[in-house]
Amino acid sequence: MAVGLYDRYLALRVRHAAADPPAHVALVITERDLLEQGAYETLERFVGLAFDVGAERVTVYVSVIDEAVVETIHREIEGLDFPRATAIRHPDTPEPGEAPIQINLGLGGKEEFATAVRAIAEDVDAGGLDPDAIDEADIEERLVFAEEPDLVIKTGEERLSDFMIWQSVYSELYFTDVNWRDFRKRDFLRAVLEFENRQRRFGR
Numbered sequence: 001m002a003v004g005l006y007d008r009y010l011a012l013r014v015r016h017a018a019a020d021p022p023a024h025v026a027l028v029i030t031e032r033d034l035l036e037q038g039a040y041e042t043l044e045r046f047v048g049l050a051f052d053v054g055a056e057r058v059t060v061y062v063s064v065i066d067e068a069v070v071e072t073i074h075r076e077i078e079g080l081d082f083p084r085a086t087a088i089r090h091p092d093t094p095e096p097g098e099a100p101i102q103i104n105l106g107l108g109g110k111e112e113f114a115t116a117v118r119a120i121a122e123d124v125d126a127g128g129l130d131p132d133a134i135d136e137a138d139i140e141e142r143l144v145f146a147e148e149p150d151l152v153i154k155t156g157e158e159r160l161s162d163f164m165i166w167q168s169v170y171s172e173l174y175f176t177d178v179n180w181r182d183f184r185k186r187d188f189l190r191a192v193l194e195f196e197n198r199q200r201r202f203g204r
Helices: 002-015 039-052 067-078 109-125 136-140 185-197
Strands: 024-030 057-063 086-089 101-105 151-155 172-176
Touching: 002 185, 024 039, 039 057, 039 067, 039 185, 067 086, 067 101, 109 136, 151 185, 172 185
Parallel strands: 024 057, 024 151, 057 101, 086 101, 151 172
Antiparallel strands: none
16 A cells, blocks of 8 residues: 555656656666566556656667577567557667657667768768768768657666667666666656756756
């Protein structure tokens, strides 16, 4: 009973905070996190909670060391019941279409940025782009993940993986030492509440 009351208390504080909740929430977990019992159910619940508090977009990055597990993770995620349309990306299918929920399996930020630079170089070589006119927008429109997350949540340890290295420059980062297998509704609400209490400067 006490747990339920505390969760409701946190939800009430999130709802009545002076600042708006994050419109775009990003989550960083690892393939090892998804080996834990109940890990996929936790992911399903996390995405639902994000939309419940007002998010319009959720991006999940699963850091993958063993590429052999990508197909299994893909299949398991496809079987989840998400509240919005979902697009799953991995190195073999980097552009499967737009959706409010983006799941990224091991498609790293450095690789994404290098691919965008190569695309720009090809456009310059073909005469379709003036090198002197290249700006940030030219890079961003060639990235796999075009939008910048407002809040990035990383579980387990205070270290970001190779994920959205361009897009997350001005994101609010929330690290928790709670492991993914133990991540609960209250942990998510704490992250959102801290986001709402921060003064965002966007690099200024």
